[in-house]
Amino acid sequence: MAQQEQAGTPVLEPASPRTPASPSNAHRLFRAPPKPASVKINVEGAFIVNDETVTRNGASEFVHWEQNDIRLPHHTDVVSHIAIDIGGSLAKLVYFSRELGSAIGGGRLNFLNFETDRIDECIAFIQDLKDKQSRLNGSKPADLCIMATGGGAYRFYDKMRDVLHVDVVREDEMDCLIIGLDFFITEIPREVFTFSETEPMNFVEERVDIYPYLLVNIGSGVSMIKVSGPRQFQRVGGTSLGGGTFWGILSLLTGARTFDEMLAMADRGDNAGVDMLVGDIYGTGYGTSTNITGLKSTTIASTFGKVFKMKRAAEKHAEDGEGLAKEDPDEIAGFRIEDMSRSLLYAISNNIGQIAYLQSEKHELKHIYFGGSFIRGHGQIMNTLSYAIRFWSKGEKQAYFLRHEGYLGAVGAFLRRQPKNWGRRNSIEEISLARVMSKE
Amino acid sequence: MAQQEQAGTPVLEPASPRTPASPSNAHRLFRAPPKPASVKINVEGAFIVNDETVTRNGASEFVHWEQNDIRLPHHTDVVSHIAIDIGGSLAKLVYFSRELGSAIGGGRLNFLNFETDRIDECIAFIQDLKDKQSRLNGSKPADLCIMATGGGAYRFYDKMRDVLHVDVVREDEMDCLIIGLDFFITEIPREVFTFSETEPMNFVEERVDIYPYLLVNIGSGVSMIKVSGPRQFQRVGGTSLGGGTFWGILSLLTGARTFDEMLAMADRGDNAGVDMLVGDIYGTGYGTSTNITGLKSTTIASTFGKVFKMKRAAEKHAEDGEGLAKEDPDEIAGFRIEDMSRSLLYAISNNIGQIAYLQSEKHELKHIYFGGSFIRGHGQIMNTLSYAIRFWSKGEKQAYFLRHEGYLGAVGAFLRRQPKNWGRRNSIEEISLARVMSKE
Numbered sequence: 001m002a003q004q005e006q007a008g009t010p011v012l013e014p015a016s017p018r019t020p021a022s023p024s025n026a027h028r029l030f031r032a033p034p035k036p037a038s039v040k041i042n043v044e045g046a047f048i049v050n051d052e053t054v055t056r057n058g059a060s061e062f063v064h065w066e067q068n069d070i071r072l073p074h075h076t077d078v079v080s081h082i083a084i085d086i087g088g089s090l091a092k093l094v095y096f097s098r099e100l101g102s103a104i105g106g107g108r109l110n111f112l113n114f115e116t117d118r119i120d121e122c123i124a125f126i127q128d129l130k131d132k133q134s135r136l137n138g139s140k141p142a143d144l145c146i147m148a149t150g151g152g153a154y155r156f157y158d159k160m161r162d163v164l165h166v167d168v169v170r171e172d173e174m175d176c177l178i179i180g181l182d183f184f185i186t187e188i189p190r191e192v193f194t195f196s197e198t199e200p201m202n203f204v205e206e207r208v209d210i211y212p213y214l215l216v217n218i219g220s221g222v223s224m225i226k227v228s229g230p231r232q233f234q235r236v237g238g239t240s241l242g243g244g245t246f247w248g249i250l251s252l253l254t255g256a257r258t259f260d261e262m263l264a265m266a267d268r269g270d271n272a273g274v275d276m277l278v279g280d281i282y283g284t285g286y287g288t289s290t291n292i293t294g295l296k297s298t299t300i301a302s303t304f305g306k307v308f309k310m311k312r313a314a315e316k317h318a319e320d321g322e323g324l325a326k327e328d329p330d331e332i333a334g335f336r337i338e339d340m341s342r343s344l345l346y347a348i349s350n351n352i353g354q355i356a357y358l359q360s361e362k363h364e365l366k367h368i369y370f371g372g373s374f375i376r377g378h379g380q381i382m383n384t385l386s387y388a389i390r391f392w393s394k395g396e397k398q399a400y401f402l403r404h405e406g407y408l409g410a411v412g413a414f415l416r417r418q419p420k421n422w423g424r425r426n427s428i429e430e431i432s433l434a435r436v437m438s439k440e
Numbered sequence: 441m442a443q444q445e446q447a448g449t450p451v452l453e454p455a456s457p458r459t460p461a462s463p464s465n466a467h468r469l470f471r472a473p474p475k476p477a478s479v480k481i482n483v484e485g486a487f488i489v490n491d492e493t494v495t496r497n498g499a500s501e502f503v504h505w506e507q508n509d510i511r512l513p514h515h516t517d518v519v520s521h522i523a524i525d526i527g528g529s530l531a532k533l534v535y536f537s538r539e540l541g542s543a544i545g546g547g548r549l550n551f552l553n554f555e556t557d558r559i560d561e562c563i564a565f566i567q568d569l570k571d572k573q574s575r576l577n578g579s580k581p582a583d584l585c586i587m588a589t590g591g592g593a594y595r596f597y598d599k600m601r602d603v604l605h606v607d608v609v610r611e612d613e614m615d616c617l618i619i620g621l622d623f624f625i626t627e628i629p630r631e632v633f634t635f636s637e638t639e640p641m642n643f644v645e646e647r648v649d650i651y652p653y654l655l656v657n658i659g660s661g662v663s664m665i666k667v668s669g670p671r672q673f674q675r676v677g678g679t680s681l682g683g684g685t686f687w688g689i690l691s692l693l694t695g696a697r698t699f700d701e702m703l704a705m706a707d708r709g710d711n712a713g714v715d716m717l718v719g720d721i722y723g724t725g726y727g728t729s730t731n732i733t734g735l736k737s738t739t740i741a742s743t744f745g746k747v748f749k750m751k752r753a754a755e756k757h758a759e760d761g762e763g764l765a766k767e768d769p770d771e772i773a774g775f776r777i778e779d780m781s782r783s784l785l786y787a788i789s790n791n792i793g794q795i796a797y798l799q800s801e802k803h804e805l806k807h808i809y810f811g812g813s814f815i816r817g818h819g820q821i822m823n824t825l826s827y828a829i830r831f832w833s834k835g836e837k838q839a840y841f842l843r844h845e846g847y848l849g850a851v852g853a854f855l856r857r858q859p860k861n862w863g864r865r866n867s868i869e870e871i872s873l874a875r876v877m878s879k880e
Contacts, residue, residue: 088721088745117749151721220716220742237832239794241681241787244716244745251748252693252772252780257755276660276684281528281591302660305528305684308691309557315697332692347681351791354679358798392677 041096041415042075042106043187048403049108062121066111068403070188071099073106080139082129083414084122085176085407086152088220089244090115090373091122092410095129097136107137109414111407113373119156123163130164145169147413149176169417174225176412177217178233181369183415184402185210192369194398195382204400214365216356217408218372220244224356226363237359239352243374246348254337262341263378269342272298274335276305303347307335342380349381353388353399360397368399373406481536481855482515482546483627488843489548502558503565506551508843510628511539513546520579522569523854524562525616525847526592528660529684530555530813531562532850535569537576547577549854551847553813559596563603570604585609587853589616609857614665616852617657618673621809623855624842625650632809634838635822644840654805656796657848658812660684664796666803677799679792683814686788694777702781703818709782712738714775716745743787747775782820789821793828793839800837808839813846 049071075096082095091114098107114122126146133139145167146160153170160168184191185207193201214236215225222242227233247259256262279297295301311333330337360368368389375381382401389399404411489511515536522535531554538547554562566586573579585607586600593610600608624631625647633641654676655665662682667673687699696702719737735741751773770777800808808829815821822841829839844851 088716088742089749115749117753151718151723155721155723220721220745221740237794239791240715240740240743240745241791242742242745244742244748245787248714248742248744248747249689251751252775257752274688275680276528278591281595281660283591283595300661300680302528302682302684302688303680304688304692305660305680305682307688308684309529309555311691312697313557335692347685351679351681354677355795355798358795358802361802362798 040077041072041079042077043072043183044074046070046072046188048188048190062114062118063125064113066113066404066407069111070109070404071104071106072096072108073104075106078138079107080133080137080143081145081147081414081417082126083147083410083417084126084149084153085173085409085413086116086119086148086150086156087373087409088116088151089247090219090406091119091150091152092373092407093122093126094407094410094414095136096414098138109411111404111410113406116152119152119159123156123160126160127164130166145417147171147417149173149409149413171413171416173409174223174233174235175231176409176416177215177223177225177371178227178231178412179415180408180410180412181215181227181371181402182210182230183411184404184408185369191403192400193403195379195386195401197383200379200382210367212363212365213367213369214356214360214363215408216352216368216370216372218242218352218370218374222352222355222372224359226359226365236363237355239355241348241351243348243372246344246374249344250341253332253340256337256341259376263345263376263380265338266341266345266380269336269338269340271300271339271343271346273339274304274306274343275300275346276302280306300346300350303343304340307333310334345380346384349384350388353385354392356385356399357389357392357397360393366397368397370399370401371405371408375401375405377403377405480517481512481519482517483512483623484514486510486512486628488628488630502554502561504553506553506844506847509551510549510844511544511546512536512548513544515546518578519547520573520577520583521585521587521854521857522566523587523850523857524566524589524593525613525849525853526556526559526588526590526596527813527849528556528591529687530659530846531559531590531592532813532847533562533565534847534850534854535576536854538578549851551844551850553846556592559592559599563596563600566600567604570606585857587611587857589613589849589853611853611856613849614663614673614675615671616849616856617655617663617665617811618667618671618852619855620848620850620852621655621667621811621842622650622670623851624844624848625809631843632840633843635819635826635841637823640819640822650807652803652805653807653809654796654800654803655848656792656808656810656812658682658792658810658814662792662795662812664799666799666805676803677795679795681788681791683788683812686784686814689784690781693772693780696777696781699816703785703816703820705778706781706785706820709776709778709780711740711779711783711786713779714744714746714783715740715786716742720746740786740790743783744780747773750774785820786824789824790828793825794832796825796839797829797832797837800833806837808837810839810841811845811848815841815845817843817845 047070048068050067051069079096082093085092093112095110096107097110099105114125129136130141130144133141133144146164147169148157148160149171150173157168157170187206189206190203193203196202212226212228215227217223217225220243221238221240223238224236225233226236247262250256250262254262254265256265277297278295278299278301281301282297314334356368370385386399389397402408487510488508490507491509519536522533525532533552535550536547537550539545554565569576570581570584573581573584586604587609588597588600589611590613597608597610627646629646630643633643636642652666652668655667657663657665660683661678661680663678664676665673666676687702690696690702694702694705696705717737718735718739718741721741722737754774796808810825822839826839829837842848
């Protein structure tokens with residue numbers, strides 16, 4: 001095997017600690033006294049609105065709009081930038097729009113995404129936003145600037161500039177994730193929550209003292225980032241078994257064509273149809289006791305562990321001249337595709353949960369936040385992640401989730417930019433400082 | 441979701457420390473002064489033979505013989521037991537046979553396995569051994585005793601007793617794994633090795649001071665066991681993503697019908713055909729640098745991460761009336777099944793490697809041994825596991841492998857039994873004690 005191939009062997013590698021050179025320190029906005037070069041988005045009184053009646057601009061069949069916008073009632077400054085976080089599978093957009101007709105005033109942050117493969121449609125959408133700048137946020141089309149992060153900020157840099165004729169400012173991916181997460185944790189009420197079956201969305205108070213923590217970002221792949229303080233972070237690990245694995249294997253096995261379809265199948269499935277449980281190995285007479293193995297009989301011993309032997313048995317059956325049973329379209333070799341979906345969802349969520357717990361132990365991090373587009377507010381995923389963290393930590397740690405879990409990087413990139421004519425009003429820094437002081 | 445289902449959610453659970461009540465303490469044979477009730481297999485001068493000319497007894501088309509027997513030139517006592525470790529996928533057998541015609545004398549340990557689904561053939565094979573007891577090892581058929589471990593020791597307990605009319609003694613699975621591993625580490629030359637591409641089998645000296653260590657046993661599922669001393673062990677973790685996952689998913693995707701077939705496909709494959717690499721996300725112009733992400737462009741970002749989007753693109757293409765390309769039988773939706781095999785082999789091995797490293801850190805264990813039937817002496821698996829341990833530990837730890845990696849439990853069960861008329865010669869304890877003392 002060549003050395004070059006070897007390089008592809010490991011899972012995502014831990015990077016050395018990064019200390020970006022940029023003097024602009026958006027991240028400390030929520031912590032430190034005002035600095036002239038910082039972002040001036042006024043978040044005073046920010047709240048989440050679930051507003052299905054809003055007419056969405058630039059209808060494209062490929063756009064996916066989120067319903068949970070963030071209202072910023074006191075921000076009236078001109079905003080001349082939009083932010084985009086282009087990952088391996090999804091391109092996430094965040095932009096500001098004024099609420100001219102509203103009694104409350106101010107504006108809102110809009111959240112939407114495209115599949116990265118639809119980047120041309122995404123760019124066309126941005127072109128449409130550009131044309132509407134003056135109505136949207138009081139800016140001029142020519143002033144539009146794109147704050148871009150994620151791998152696609154590099155891969156599609158030339159394309160965005162060439163097609164849109166605008167400035168594209170690239171920001172470090174990890175940096176943006178952390179800035180976005182810090183913003184959500186410290187500034188947005190009813191954003192961060194814990195999950196349990198009895199209480200699926202138990203919101204936690206906005207925190208002031210947030211460091212250190214572990215961020216587990218689950219997109220196509222998984223990154224785990226230790227955050228020690230403002231702008232102090234290190235990628236400590238990750239796994240290549242992420243959303244892309246779930247989507248990829250299931251699209252081959254089941255023919256499902258959307259992620260939502262796969263999740264719906266998982267909800268209907270029973271993983272015991274394909275997984276080998278402890279009870280399958282020990283027999284039901286013994287496996288129900290935890291005395292012998294220390295494990296419950298329903299514990300998953302091997303993901304998809306029933307498949308190989310049962311498939312072989314069925315083929316043997318067929319060879320013996322008894323014929324294969326007529327295949328149900330919802331089955332492959334006698335296995336239900338719903339069961340496969342459920343099994344894979346469990347396996348990937350469990351695995352991320354265990355690694356996240358072990359990383360949090362190694363780095364002595366008490367709080368674990370889960371972000372990224374894989375989660376999508378899906379109950380089974382959050383339940384499994386929560387259970388894994390509680391289980392492995394013997395109840396000492398818990399998993400935290402966010403309503404805008406897929407937009408940490410995009411929001412972080414958005415906040416890295418200082419709007420036009422800032423300084424006319426209260427800056428986020430002044431508000432945040434006041435908040436910090438009033439809480440202390 | 442019902443609470444009962446929830447119990448199935450976690451990966452294999454850590455059990456509380458086990459201190460088996462049995463006073464028989466085979467495990468300390470290699471460490472402590474002689475005790476009357478201990479195993480008396482004479483391992484003086486034991487060595488591994490790769491002897492393809494040996495006529496194997498009881499030919500069954502379902503038996504898989506190992507070529508690496510262990511010769512015990514000085515053991516001449518009667519042995520009236522055989523050992524079996526019945527896992528979720530494989531039943532592993534170890535038995536002793538005298539070398540009557542040999543100039544060296546003594547006897548040998550034989551290693552073989554059946555698929556657990558072929559348990560009837562396995563039992564027929566044992567019946568055959570029973571009938572040949574007097575020739576094999578000087579025992580009488582009626583004296584035969586089966587030392588059984590693994591889940592199948594419970595699941596098939598009644599069947600073995602009813603069909604064979606012999607005693608079946610069940611032994612704790614973890615207990616046997618540890619006894620077997622300790623035996624291999626301390627007593628068998630050229631058994632334990634490290635793996636690298638340049639030196640695939642770098643044997644390490646038999647060790648005296650072996651504790652503490654981590655055992656990672658990879659069968660259908662994966663168990664990780666912290667071993668602090670003789671009979672002091674604790675299951676600290678594991679993962680359901682193991683051999684059964686590899687076999688199961690690949691048998692559905694590729695139609696391969698044997699594990700060896702799947703491994704051969706993996707050897708021919710290129711995981712980049714299905715995996716999303718860092719370079720795929722960042723673009724080749726940037727991803728080759730490690731400055732932006734801290735990751736190499738060939739690093740796997742998402743296992744199977746290319747599949748979903750490319751499959752969608754192909755289907756779109758077909759809908760546009762351009763038709764799907766004629767499918768190659770070695771492809772599914774345009775993806776090579778060899779590439780899928782390689783990808784999954786990498787993913788599962790990497791994942792186990794990372795979790796093993798993290799567990800070894802948490803429990804402060806310097807040595808990590810990998811056992812279990814998934815490995816099968818396969819270079820790609822050992823290379824990936826070795827690389828993962830070296831990578832995550834920054835070169836401070838390494839992975840150890842064994843030539844009899846699949847037989848730890850079976851050998852442990854074998855050593856738990858005291859042969860007939862023990863005590864006539866040097867016992868293993870006396871030899872081991874002499875060894876220990878001479879090395880000190």
